[in-house]
Amino acid sequence: MRRSILGSAVTLSIVAATLVATQSASSADSTLAATATTRDYVVLYEPGTAETDARAAITAAGGTVVSSNAEVGYALVRSAAAGFAAAADAAPALVGAARNRSIGKAPAEVRSDAAAVERLTDVERSAAPAAGTGAAEKKKGGTGDPLSPLQWDMAAIGATPAGSYADEPGSKKVTVGIIDTGVDGSHPDIAPNFDAEASRNFTTDMPDIDGACEVASCVDPADVDDDGHGTHVASTIGAPLNGIGIAGVAPGVELVNIRAGQDSGYFFLQPTLDALTYAGDAGVDVVNMSFYVDPWLYNCSANPADSPAEQQEQRIVVEATQRALDYARSKGVLPVSASGNEATDLGAPGVDASSPDYPVDAKGNPTAARQRTIDNSTCLNVPAESGGVVTVNSTGPSGRKAYYSNYGTEQSDVSAPGGDAYDTANGRLDPKGEVLAAYPAHLAIANGDVDAAGNPTSAMVVKDCDGDVCGYYQYLQGTSMAAPHAAGVAALIVSRYGKKDPAHPGTLTLPAALTEQILLGTATDVACPVPAQFTYRRVPAKGAAVTTTATCAGPADDNGFYGQGVVNALSAVS
Template identity: 70%
Template sequence: MRKIILSAAMSTALVATTLAVTQSASSAGTSTTDSTTTTAGQTNYVVLYDPGTSDAVARAQIAAAGGTVLSSNAEVGYAVVTSTAADFSEKTGDAAGLVGAAANRTIGAAPKDAVRDTDAVERLTAAERAQVDGDVSLKALAARRPAEEPLASLQWDMQAIGATAEGSYRTQPGSKKVSVGVIDTGVDGSHPDIAPNFDAGLSRNFVTDMPDIDGPCEVESCVDPADVDEGGHGTHVASSIGSPVNGVGIAGVAPNVNLVNIRAGQDSGFFFLQPTLDAITYAADAGVDVINMSFYVDPWLYNCQANPADSPAEQQQQRVIVAAVQRAIDYARSKGVLPVSASGNEATDLGAPGVDASSPDYPLDPEGNPADARERTIDNATCLNVPAENDGVVTVNSTGPSGRKAYYSNFGTEQSDVSAPGGDAYDTPNGRVSPGAQVLGAYPENVAIAEGAIDENGEPTSPFVIRETTPDGQDAYYQYAQGTSMAAPHAAGVAALIVSEYGRPDPAHPGTLTLDPAVTEAVLLGTATDTPCPVPAEYTYRRYSATAGEVVSTATCAGPAEDNGFYGEGLVDAQAAVSLF
C-alpha cells in the first residue's frame, strides 16, 4: 500500500497550498435501478464493466449472456444482475466490454436457522466471558470527574490517543460540517449517546435481510430503517468515532461530527459485494468525508487471482471482487472520501498469510456450516484481504491498554498504516480476562434484550455490560468489545478531526467541509506516535484460560520505529493531528 509520510513540522507554505485543493461537483444519482424481482433458484451477480464500456453496451452483453439487470452504476461501472443460466459467469468473462461476474449470493440456499458466529474474538467466547477474574464492578471502581463524561475514566482508549477533555476536545472536537460514514451492520440512531450526532437524512440501508441467514425480517419489506442496528457492531463502532460530550456515558474521538449510517452488512455479519459497492459509492456522492470499514467482503477471507484450489468461476469471482472494490475506493477518493479499514482479527502476518481454511464462507450447508470451504495456500503476491489490502485504504492494527499489539490483530510491514486502541482482554498483569481491557462502546437496548445481556428490570447480567441513566431518565447501555473493528474507528475519528481542523468549504456540498484525502491521510500518518517493535521482535502472548490453562502464541514484528509491521507509522494521536500550527 502506498504510504504518504508527512512530518508534523510541515512548513506552513506547503500545508496552505495543499489545503487549497477542492473538489469538482459530485455527480450524484449515478445508479439506475430496474423494477425486476428475483425468485428462488436464481443467483445474484455483480458484473463489472471494462473501463470505458457504456452502460448500454454492458447491459446488452449481460442480456446476451442470459442475465437480467436489477440495477447498475454507470459512473463506477458495474451492474447487479440475476440469472438462472449455469454458464452465466463464464459467458460474462468472455464478453467484450465486461471484466466478468462475481456471484453475489444464492437465493434460498441456506438454512433458516444458520447465523454466522462472528463474536469469537470481538466479544470473546461464552467460556472466556465466564472466567472474568473476580466479580468487582469496573463501573464502581471508576473515579468520575465533573469535567468528563460519566464513563470517561473507563475509556483508556481515548486517553491513549489524546482524545480527552484536556487534549483534542479543547483544540478541535470536530465539526458538524464533517461527516463520517459507518459502513457496517447498522447504527442505532436512537441511542442516547448516538442520537445527538446521528444524521438521519444522509443515512441509508443498502441491505435486504435474508431470513435464511439473518432470521425473520423485522419489517415487511425486509429492508430495515436506516437508524436500526440488530447486532450492536455498527453502534459500537459509531460511538467510538463520534459519541457526543453530552453528560451521558462516553465520548468519541470526534464528539461533534456527523455520524452517517451506510449499512452494507447483513444482520448475521456477512458483507456481500453489491451492498458494499453501493455503500462506498453512495458515500462518495453524498459528500461523506471519511468511511469506516470494519469488515472484509464475503465470501473470501483472501481474494486470489488464480488459486489452484478454486474453480475457474471462483477465481473470476475473486478477481471481480478485488477490481470492483478498488474501483469504488478510487471513486470515493476522487470525491474527497478517505477510506479507513480494520486489518482483521486472524493474528496473521498479511505479508505471509499461509493457509486459509475458512473460505468461501457462503453459501451454507443444511447444518449452517460453509458448504464449500477448503484449505487453500495463500500467497502474498496474488491474494488480497479486501478492503484492508486495497490501494488507497488506511489499514489499522489494534493495540491493548499496555500499548502492545493485540494478540488477535493482523499485522504486516506492507499492509499496516497505523495502529489504534482496539482492546485486548488478556492485556492484564496476570494474563487473565478483564472486560476493562477491551473498548467500551454504545450498545443498542434491543440487542441487549435479545442477547439476554440485561434482565427484565433492565439490569446488566454480565460485567461486560454497563447501564447508565440519562438526566431525563432514559436508560443507555454500553458493552465492552475488542477487535481491529474497534481500532479502525479511532483512526477514522482522528481523520474526521483533521478534516474539521484543516478543511475548506466544499463547493459540491454547500455548508460542509472537504479536504483532499491525500492530505488527510498524510496528516493522520505523519502525526502518529512512532512505536518501535518489541524486544525481542518475536513477541510471546500468554493467555490464561480456566479450561485450557496457559495458551501461548507468538507474532514477529519487523521494521523501524517509524514504520513497522505491528504499528505501521505509529499510534494515532488526536491532539497532535489537530495541532500542526
C-alpha cells in the same frame, strides 16, 4: 474486524427482490421473480464501456439488469442461465460476473473463532470480573463524560478534555460514514450527532439468516442496528460530550449510517459497492470499514488450487471493490479499514483452509473449503489490502499489539486502541482492557445482558443514566474497534484543516490524500518489542495458559506491528 471485523451461513443464490440502490443507480425489472435456479451476480464493465453497451452485453449473455452503477461500472444482474457467468466473462464489453455473495463472514468454524475474539466466549464472559458501573465512575468526578474513566482507549490517543477536545472536538460540517450492520440512531450517546436524513440502508433482511423481518418490506429503517457492531463503531467515532456515558474520538462530528451489513452480520458485495459510491456522492469525509470480503478470505488472481471460474470471480471482487474505493477517494472520502483478527502476518499468510465458504451444507458449513497456499504477491485480503485504504492494527491498554490483531510490514498503515482483555500483568482476563462503547438497548435485553428491571446481568455491560434517560454500553475488542479510532482522528483532521466544499454547501472537505498524510504523519512512533518475537500469554478461566508468538519487523517509524505509529488525536490537530 467483524466476526465478521467483525450467524449461520446462507444459500446466496436468491437475493430478496426489494433492493436499495444508490442515488446514481438506475433500476429495471426490479420485480422480476427469482426462481430456484435463479442467481444474482455482480457484473463488472470493462473500463470506458457505455452503460447501454454493457446492458446489451448482459442481455445477450442471458441476464436481466436489476440495478446498475454507471459511475463505478457494475450492475446487479439476475439470471437463470447456467452459462451466464461464462458468457459474461467472454463478452468484450464486460470484465465478467461474480456471484453476489456474502462479505464480512468467514465459514462457520472461523466465524466462531472470530466471534470469540470480539465478544469473548460465554465461559470467558461469565468468568470476567466486574467492570464497574456508571454510578460508581461518576463518584470519581473529573472531566469528560461519566464513563470517561473507563475509556483508556481515548486517553491513549489524547482524545480527552485536556487533549484534542480542547483544540478540536470535531465539526458538524464533517461527516463520518459507518459502513457496517447499521447504527442505533436512538441511542442517547449517538442521537445528538446522528444524521438520519443522510443515512441509508442498502440491505434487505433475509429471513433465512436474519430471522423474521421487523418491517413488512424487510428493509429496516436507516436508524436501526439489530447486530450491535455498527453502533459500537459509531459511538467510538463520534459519541457526543453530553453528560451521559462515553465520548467519542470526535464528539462534534456528524455520524451517518451507510448500512451494507445484514442483521446477522453478513455483508454482500453489491450493497458494499453501493455504500462506497453513496459515500462519495453524499459528501462523506471518512468511512469506517470493519469487515473483510469473502467467500474467499484471500482473493487470489491465479491460485492453482482454484478453478479458472473461481480465479475470475476473485479477480472481479478485487477489481470491483477497488473501483468503488477509487471513486469514493476521488470525491474526498478517506476509507479506513480494520486489518483483521486472525493474528496473521499478512505478508506471509501461509495456508488458508477456510475458503470458499460457499456453497454450504444444511448446518452452514462450507462444502468446497480446502487448503490453499496463499501467495502474498497475487492474493489480497479485501478491503484491508486494497489500494487507497488506511489499514489499522489493534493495540491493548499497555500499548502492545493485541494478541489477535493481524499485522505486516507492507499492510500496516497505523495502529489504534482496539482492546486486549488479556493485556494484564498475569495474563488473566479483564474486560476493562477492551473498548467500551454504545450498545442498543433492545439488543442488550434480547441477548440477556440486561434484566427485566433494566440492570446489567453481565460484567461486559455498563449502564449509565442522566435523569430518566439511560444508555447501555458493552465491552468489545477487535481490529473492528481499532479502525474507528483512526477514522475519528481523520474526522478531526478534516474538521481542523478542511475547506468549504462547493459540491456540498455548508460542509467541509479535504483531499483524501492530505487527510491520510496528516493521519499517518502525526501518529506516535512505536518500536518493535525486544526481542522482536513477542510471546502472548493468556490464562483462561479453566485450563492451562495459552501462549502464542508474533514477530515484528521494521524500524520504529514504520513496522509490521504498528505501521507508522499509533494514531494521535492531539498531535493531529495541534
